[in-house]
Amino acid sequence: xxxxxxxxxxxxxxxxxxxxxxxxxxxxxxxxxxxxxxxxxxxxxxxxxxxxxxxxxxxxxxxxxxxxxxxxxxxxxxxxxxxxxxxxxxxxxxxxxxxxxxxxxxxxxxxxxxxxxxxxxxxxxxxxxxxxxxxxxxxxxxxxxxxxxxxxxxxxxxxxxxxxxxxxxxxxxxxxxxxxxxxxxxxxxxxxxxxxxxxxxxxxxxxxxxxxxxxxxxxxxxxxxxxxxxxxxxxxxxxxxxxxxxxxxxxxxxxxxxxxxxxxxxxxxxxxxxxxxxxxxxxxxxxxxxxxxxxxxxxxxxxxxxxxxxxxxxxxxxxxxxxxxxxxxxxxxxxxxxxxxxxxxxxxxxxxxxxxxxxxxxxxxxxxxxxxxxxxxxxxxxxxxxxxxxxxxxxxxx
Amino acid sequence: xxxxxxxxxxxxxxxxxxxxxxxxxxxxxxxxxxxxxxxxxxxxxxxxxxxxxxxxxxxxxxxxxxxxxxxxxxxxxxxxxxxxxxxxxxxxxxxxxxxxxxxxxxxxxxxxxxxxxxxxxxxxxxxxxxxxxxxxxxxxxxxxxxxx
Numbered sequence: 001x002x003x004x005x006x007x008x009x010x011x012x013x014x015x016x017x018x019x020x021x022x023x024x025x026x027x028x029x030x031x032x033x034x035x036x037x038x039x040x041x042x043x044x045x046x047x048x049x050x051x052x053x054x055x056x057x058x059x060x061x062x063x064x065x066x067x068x069x070x071x072x073x074x075x076x077x078x079x080x081x082x083x084x085x086x087x088x089x090x091x092x093x094x095x096x097x098x099x100x101x102x103x104x105x106x107x108x109x110x111x112x113x114x115x116x117x118x119x120x121x122x123x124x125x126x127x128x129x130x131x132x133x134x135x136x137x138x139x140x141x142x143x144x145x146x147x148x149x150x151x152x153x154x155x156x157x158x159x160x161x162x163x164x165x166x167x168x169x170x171x172x173x174x175x176x177x178x179x180x181x182x183x184x185x186x187x188x189x190x191x192x193x194x195x196x197x198x199x200x201x202x203x204x205x206x207x208x209x210x211x212x213x214x215x216x217x218x219x220x221x222x223x224x225x226x227x228x229x230x231x232x233x234x235x236x237x238x239x240x241x242x243x244x245x246x247x248x249x250x251x252x253x254x255x256x257x258x259x260x261x262x263x264x265x266x267x268x269x270x271x272x273x274x275x276x277x278x279x280x281x282x283x284x285x286x287x288x289x290x291x292x293x294x295x296x297x298x299x300x301x302x303x304x305x306x307x308x309x310x311x312x313x314x315x316x317x318x319x320x321x322x323x324x325x326x327x328x329x330x331x332x333x334x335x336x337x338x339x340x341x342x343x344x345x346x347x348x349x350x351x352x353x354x355x356x357x358x359x360x361x362x363x364x365x366x367x368x369x370x371x372x373x374x375x376x377x378x379x380x381x382x383x384x385x386x387x388x389x390x391x392x393x394x395x396x397x398x
Numbered sequence: 399x400x401x402x403x404x405x406x407x408x409x410x411x412x413x414x415x416x417x418x419x420x421x422x423x424x425x426x427x428x429x430x431x432x433x434x435x436x437x438x439x440x441x442x443x444x445x446x447x448x449x450x451x452x453x454x455x456x457x458x459x460x461x462x463x464x465x466x467x468x469x470x471x472x473x474x475x476x477x478x479x480x481x482x483x484x485x486x487x488x489x490x491x492x493x494x495x496x497x498x499x500x501x502x503x504x505x506x507x508x509x510x511x512x513x514x515x516x517x518x519x520x521x522x523x524x525x526x527x528x529x530x531x532x533x534x535x536x537x538x539x540x541x542x543x544x545x546x
Binding site for chain 1: 433
């Protein structure tokens with residue numbers, strides 16, 4: 001049994017990822033209406049809207065909960081809006097869960113959407129010498145792919161990972177994405193395609209780094225009682241949510257910082273930050289890595305997917321390449337990872353991405369994933385990480 | 399006439415050309431933070447004044463990469479067309495922490511290896527008609543290249 005009561009996922013919906021260039025609200029509304037239809041819930045019966053914010057679409061994006069509520073039609077319901085970079089979607093889901101478990105509401109809509117500019121994500125304008133995110137761009141030109149590449153190089157040096165291993169992640173995920181109508185890229189890539197794409201940050205090539213995308217995703221969640229009363233006899237359930245911060249000292253340098261913590265006096269904890277993010281969700285859900293049917297992990301780069309295998313406990317540190325090469329993480333393997341195609345096939349629509357991961361798990365656990373179905377899926381984990389040390393992980397069961 | 403050398407951002411490092419150091423904070427229990435005022439806190443340290451200290455200016459490569467495309471603002475490209483910058487994360491033995499920085503001119507990722515010893519020097523980040531805006535850069539100790 002888990003440590004925290006469960007809530008039901010009644011419906012999920014998405015707007016296809018792409019570079020559509022339209023208002024983010026449109027994507028969120030489309031995803032919300034699909035999720036409501038899927039749930040069989042009338043919008044006017046939704047008591048609480050939990051919006052995941054975007055910082056790229058002006059003021060309406062900063063107060064996304066009411067922006068989406070107005071677009072769907074104001075009903076006098078309750079609302080929250082939250083921002084936590086890539087962890088925004090999980091934060092929004094966690095607020096909805098808390099409201100339901102506290103008995104404040106019975107049924108809630110969680111929604112996030114984004115419209116992104118072309119190219120690198122960059123800090124906000126201004127001259128801010130007290131902002132680590134600004135400083136890393138000004139002083140080093142350290143874009144996000146620079147950090148992804150630092151971690152890729154560590155794998156090569158510590159574990160003997162090769163550029164071919166990294167490319168294989170992209171090849172695998174692109175094969176999955178061929179069958180996903182919500183993905184931005186449905187093309188199957190081969191190793192030669194990746195090798196022919198330009199290096200962005202050594203050793204990572206363009207096709208191995210996630211693009212920035214437009215997209216929207218939404219989930220309708222409710223209390224278990226509400227689900228039963230409305231004919232959902234065996235819904236997918238949210239069994240664990242983790243929004244874990246690092247434990248001092250976090251000695252692994254990561255976005256957007258210029259320096260890691262210091263372990264000179266206080267020793268580093270037994271679990272690394274990302275391991276601790278997964279552990280919290282496992283503990284809440286009362287399951288372990290061996291119980292997983294599939295996982296959706298944040299492959300901001302191909303190489304980062306391999307780090308996640310170890311951080312969520314699918315294998316020991318240094319064994320991810322072996323697990324990948326064995327085929328275990330492909331659909332049809334023992335523990336498929338990124339059956340959706342992952343960020344490599346979607347690109348990142350920041351506030352929608354963690355919600356989209358849960359949408360995929362929901363379809364998989366219901367057996368509705370079509371040609372990318374993971375047979376007999378019962379337990380799914382999604383994990384990502386917001387900037388500034390903002391962990392994000394969800395476990396769903398059925 | 400030589401341009402005036404000024405720090406690209408004040409307060410992060412000393413301007414001693416021959417022996418530059420990063421300016422860090424040190425908690426009452428001895429834990430280090432960089433930058434001094436942005437580096438967080440050690441929750442296991444008693445509260446008290448944060449002492450200003452200079453970090454070791456030698457360390458070993460924890461990892462490294464480069465940026466082949468022009469980074470977006472607030473990065474200011476030094477040259478047109480853009481020349482890729484090499485970036486290193488360096489582990490300081492005494493402080494047991496990892497610090498980022500550009501690598502000196504003339505070194506590529508092919509010249510680097512994790513574990514390699516590097517030292518801190520001052521190098522030009524960008525310039526205008528009157529000033530060189532400098533920042534700390536990492537330079538392989540064995541290498542004869544760099545210094546700009």
